[in-house]
Amino acid sequence: MANLRRLFVRTGPCILLFFTGLLVGRYILVVSVAHEWEARSSKDDPNLLYTGGSDAEERLLTDLAEAKERISALEKKLAYIEKQTPRRFPFVNNLNHKSKKRILVTGGAGFVGSHLVDKLMMSGHEVTVVDNFFTGSKRNVEQWVGHENFELIHQDIVTPLFVEVDEIYHLASPASPPHYMYNSVKTIKTNTIGTINMLGLAKRVGAKILIASTSEVYGDPEVHPQPETYWGHVNPIGPRACYDEGKRVAETLSYAYAKQDRVSVRVARIFNTYGPRMHVDDGRVVSNFILQALRNETLTVYGRGNQTRSFQYVSDLVEGLVTLMASNFTQPVNLGNPVEYTISEFASIIRAIVGNNNPIKSVDGIEDDPQRRKPDITRAKIHLKWTPKVPLREGLIRTIAHFRGVLEKSKLTLSLRRPHLGQLQSGRPISRFASIRIPSQRHGTPQTGRSVVELNLLVSNLLALNRMQLGRHDEDRAAQSYEMASSCVGPAAGRLAKLNLSPILRYHVRLISSANTDTKNHKCKLLVLGGGTGGCTVASKFIPKLGKNEVAIVEPADLHYYQPMFTMIGGGMKELKSASRPMSQVIPKDAVWIKENVANIDPKKNTVTTSSGRRIEYDYLVVSLGLELRYDKVPGLLEALEAPDSGVASNYSPKYVERTYRFLKDTKSGKAVFTFPVGAVKCAGAPLKACLISEDYFRRMGRREDVEIVYRTSLPVIFSAKHYANKLNKLCAERNIDVGFQQELVNVDYKAKEAVFKNLAKPTEMSSIKFSFLHVTPPMSPPHVLTTSPELIDAAGFLDVDKSTLQSKAFSNVYGIGDCTNLPTSKTAAAVAAQSGVLFNNLLNDMNGRTQKESYDGYTSCPLVTGYSSVILAEFDYSLEPLETFPMDQSKEHRSMFYMKKDAMPFLYWNGMLKGYWNGPGLMRKVFHLGMGR
Numbered sequence: 031m032a033n034l035r036r037l038f039v040r041t042g043p044c045i046l047l048f049f050t051g052l053l054v055g056r057y058i059l060v061v062s063v064a065h066e067w068e069a070r071s072s073k074d075d076p077n078l079l080y081t082g083g084s085d086a087e088e089r090l091l092t093d094l095a096e097a098k099e100r101i102s103a104l105e106k107k108l109a110y111i112e113k114q115t116p117r118r119f120p121f122v123n124n125l126n127h128k129s130k131k132r133i134l135v136t137g138g139a140g141f142v143g144s145h146l147v148d149k150l151m152m153s154g155h156e157v158t159v160v161d162n163f164f165t166g167s168k169r170n171v172e173q174w175v176g177h178e179n180f181e182l183i184h185q186d187i188v189t190p191l192f193v194e195v196d197e198i199y200h201l202a203s204p205a206s207p208p209h210y211m212y213n214s215v216k217t218i219k220t221n222t223i224g225t226i227n228m229l230g231l232a233k234r235v236g237a238k239i240l241i242a243s244t245s246e247v248y249g250d251p252e253v254h255p256q257p258e259t260y261w262g263h264v265n266p267i268g269p270r271a272c273y274d275e276g277k278r279v280a281e282t283l284s285y286a287y288a289k290q291d292r293v294s295v296r297v298a299r300i301f302n303t304y305g306p307r308m309h310v311d312d313g314r315v316v317s318n319f320i321l322q323a324l325r326n327e328t329l330t331v332y333g334r335g336n337q338t339r340s341f342q343y344v345s346d347l348v349e350g351l352v353t354l355m356a357s358n359f360t361q362p363v364n365l366g367n368p369v370e371y372t373i374s375e376f377a378s379i380i381r382a383i384v385g386n387n388n389p390i391k392s393v394d395g396i397e398d399d400p401q402r403r404k405p406d407i408t409r410a411k412i413h414l415k416w417t418p419k420v421p422l423r424e425g426l427i428r429t430i431a432h433f434r435g436v437l438e439k440s441k442l443t444l445s446l447r448r449p450h451l452g453q454l455q456s457g458r459p460i461s462r463f464a465s466i467r468i469p470s471q472r473h474g475t476p477q478t479g480r481s482v483v484e485l486n487l488l489v490s491n492l493l494a495l496n497r498m499q500l501g502r503h504d505e506d507r508a509a510q511s512y513e514m515a516s517s518c519v520g521p522a523a524g525r526l527a528k529l530n531l532s533p534i535l536r537y538h539v540r541l542i543s544s545a546n547t548d549t550k551n552h553k554c555k556l557l558v559l560g561g562g563t564g565g566c567t568v569a570s571k572f573i574p575k576l577g578k579n580e581v582a583i584v585e586p587a588d589l590h591y592y593q594p595m596f597t598m599i600g601g602g603m604k605e606l607k608s609a610s611r612p613m614s615q616v617i618p619k620d621a622v623w624i625k626e627n628v629a630n631i632d633p634k635k636n637t638v639t640t641s642s643g644r645r646i647e648y649d650y651l652v653v654s655l656g657l658e659l660r661y662d663k664v665p666g667l668l669e670a671l672e673a674p675d676s677g678v679a680s681n682y683s684p685k686y687v688e689r690t691y692r693f694l695k696d697t698k699s700g701k702a703v704f705t706f707p708v709g710a711v712k713c714a715g716a717p718l719k720a721c722l723i724s725e726d727y728f729r730r731m732g733r734r735e736d737v738e739i740v741y742r743t744s745l746p747v748i749f750s751a752k753h754y755a756n757k758l759n760k761l762c763a764e765r766n767i768d769v770g771f772q773q774e775l776v777n778v779d780y781k782a783k784e785a786v787f788k789n790l791a792k793p794t795e796m797s798s799i800k801f802s803f804l805h806v807t808p809p810m811s812p813p814h815v816l817t818t819s820p821e822l823i824d825a826a827g828f829l830d831v832d833k834s835t836l837q838s839k840a841f842s843n844v845y846g847i848g849d850c851t852n853l854p855t856s857k858t859a860a861a862v863a864a865q866s867g868v869l870f871n872n873l874l875n876d877m878n879g880r881t882q883k884e885s886y887d888g889y890t891s892c893p894l895v896t897g898y899s900s901v902i903l904a905e906f907d908y909s910l911e912p913l914e915t916f917p918m919d920q921s922k923e924h925r926s927m928f929y930m931k932k933d934a935m936p937f938l939y940w941n942g943m944l945k946g947y948w949n950g951p952g953l954m955r956k957v958f959h960l961g962m963g964r
């Protein structure tokens with residue numbers, strides 16, 4: 031009985047709310063349709079669509095009655111389905127009563143707000159979001175709708191709000207320049223009246239309040255970088271003033287309330303922030319450039335592009351906001367990433383990541399555009415112990431993946447375009463340009479969580495759209511209508527289409543229901559992450575054992591490269607096109623190819639999520655994600671690699687490898703400089719190969735006297751295996767190569783033709799070299815996506831596997847192969863070949879319940895190309911001792927090995943290894959050595 035009572039107490043209000051929702055929804059619909067009819071039958075209405083007399087009236091009333099009937103049936107059906115489908119929420123911490131806070135986030139459905147809400151919800155607090163959905167979107171917080179700790183209030187904070195809370199994060203305000211300039215009076219109202227309302231609320235309920243201020247309070251700064259003590263340089267009557275001055279007043283108000291009414295305030299001055307969930311039409315530089323790059327358009331820089339900004343990733347900001355709120359520090363604090371880029375540099379970085387080759391275009395500059403901006407974050411460091419952590423490239427990769435997903439899904443988004451501000455201002459009714467395309471399923475999961483009330487609201491809003499002559503006073507409503515319409519997805523849309531509400535509605539809004547089969551979830555026996563050397567090899571081996579469609583590969587690229595060929599291409603011995611094949615030809619034909627990025631790995635649930643949100647369930651997982659090239663880690667390097675005649679090249683990327691031979695040919699004198707970075711790299715012999723081939727090239731061209739060859743490595747030795755290192759040291763000395771150890775490339779200035787190196791033995795000591803030609807081996811890092819599953823990785827971020835069995839140390843059904851693992855051997859294709867055999871046998875034994883394990887000895891091989899006809903074939907194992915295949919001294923230069931590298935190995939790769947037939951030369955070695963030795 032007590033249980034029953036408890037159940038009733040818990041669910042009673044929800045049931046009541048639900049039915050009230052139904053009634054209100056229906057009421058809105060009825061009123062809207064009636065208004066619609068009224069509006070259309072009025073002769074004064076400029077939007078008059080038809081003026082039929084009683085016939086039209088009758089038709090409308092019949093439509094209405096029919097609609098009511100259908101909606102009622104639909105409501106019942108949806109309510110039933112909703113009950114059947116338990117909602118799943120992200121994991122939420124269980125906080126005890128004392129630590130659990132009630133937190134209000136204004137603007138919580140916006141870009142930054144929603145990430146903050148995620149953090150607060152997951153920490154276990156009760157969160158109330160208030161948003162007018164002008165720039166925010168319901169979709170950003172939909173994951174929490176229905177959670178007992180979460181509440182969403184649809185309200186503009188310009189009207190007072192009455193809630194009981196312990197903390198307020200006051201974020202509500204448009205933040206993108208085109209958005210805040212669009213209705214400057216509204217922006218000022220939000221930042222003044224809205225802030226007064228929030229400070230008043232904080233005063234009344236005794237809550238702590240954090241005000242989101244901005245770097246724009248410094249205006250076009252005359253002090254650089256900007257500390258919080260700088261008062262700024264703002265044009266009070268310029269186009270940006272509504273925001274700049276609005277925020278300055280918000281700060282003034284905060285400290286006035288603090289002084290007069292003892293309100294506990296925190297003020298965060300937020301610098302340019304970016305990340306997933308930025309609106310695609312946000313209008314700021316990050317979203318503009320990414321969209322342009324993804325659509326293969328020209329990136330447009332306002333003005334000359336030498337204005338600067340510093341970009342922080344949203345998770346860093348959220349961390350800063352939460353830390354500031356928790357601290358006792360009450361003065362304003364800058365929250366931003368102090369790494370500064372010119373806007374042109376920034377454009378180049380995005381182009382490079384996306385692979386957009388269009389030139390960057392300069393268009394007219396904008397009025398009062400701040401010319402330099404970079405936060406001085408000393409205060410945050412000292413008082414909050416906060417510094418941003420996510421490097422630009424990493425953050426951009428995640429943001430670009432998000433944008434890509436949004437674009438892919440939307441075929442939708444593009445057709446459901448938010449009306450341009452100009453169109454809104456023109457006063458044309460939205461309905462004239464609204465064409466709504468809604469997919470019938472998202473991520474393959476029916477969106478039954480979307481309530482009937484929302485569906486009804488959608489209908490009424492669509493009707494409102496029809497009716498509305500948009501004036502300035504309507505813009506919020508228009509935005510809401512748009513959001514509402516755009517957030518109605520899934521079966522709701524299909525059902526809405528079936529409602530056949532009225533000819534008027536059909537006339538104005540085309541609902542096109544389309545299912546995208548590409549976004550289906552997937553289940554397989556073996557999932558392979560990465561379609562590179564390791565991934566394809568392993569998949570090929572397992573398909574005959576597991577059968578068709580039981581092996582899936584997640585790989586976003588269109589082309590598969592045979593990377594060992596890149597050294598030869600850089601030396602002009604091969605063409606780039608000979609090193610690649612379409613991925614579709616390389617992925618084994620009976621495997622399922624999921625052409626996407628991996629977004630999340632959850633080995634506890636045996637699932638992987640892709641960038642579009644697709645869930646893939648597996649029984650066994652092989653991680654083969656390779657390494658990420660980090661050209662962005664060396665300041666000036668990306669710009670240099672993009673500039674056509676900089677003399678800077680890199681064999682490591684298909685994008686830059688052809689520059690090597692071009693600049694070799696161009697270099698007639700001066701210094702040719704070759705670098706080796708700090709940290710793990712793939713094919714650690716390749717930087718030296720590039721150097722030795724070039725040296726040979728200049729010698730053959732008769733230019734050796736005029737070109738100095740300089741090799742700078744961050745390592746203390748020339749090669750890890752001593753047996754070969756001895757020979758290579760000798761070779762470098764004989765060929766008069768200037769070798770410098772423990773030298774890290776830290777800056778490239780291609781205009782001054784200068785490369786700067788740090789002496790790792792004495793870190794304060796820098797030296798610079800003027801170059802004619804610079805070949806850079808970039809720093810590399812393990813795939814960032816591995817950090818989504820911290821149990822899988824070691825402290826350096828590599829997949830943590832047993833060095834003998836290749837099995838993950840944390841999950842017995844997960845194996846790793848190749849460059850992304852922490853196997854302590856040189857990362858080469860030859861190593862992958864040897865690993866693939868061991869992995870195959872061990873995993874197959876697991877699948878068949880057998881306990882035997884084979885052991886990988888660390889075999890790796892590096893054909894050190896020393897010129898245009900010679901190779902030293904280094905082969906060794908974990909002990910760094912030689913493990914040579916051929917019965918001769920391989921530490922000597924051999925012509926035969928050169929041809930093997932140039933012609934035989936590629937053939938073996940495409941036709942043997944990728945098809946799963948080549949496990950390295952172990953067997954050959956035994957044969958050549960007559961069964962003796964290892």
Ligand SMILES: O=c1ccn([C@@H]2O[C@H](COP(=O)(O)OP(=O)(O)O[C@H]3OC[C@@H](O)[C@H](O)[C@H]3O)[C@@H](O)[C@H]2O)c(=O)[nH]1
Nearest residue numbers: 205207244245301302314315318330331332337373399
């Ligand atoms: O397509 C574009 C967009 C922008 N830009 C330039 O890129 C720079 C950055 O412009 P954004 O519109 O992203 O943002 P701004 O830095 O001017 O303002 C921002 O500052 C900090 C935050 O508080 C606010 O989110 C926002 O007002 C500007 O110099 C702008 O002229 C382009 O060159 N091309």
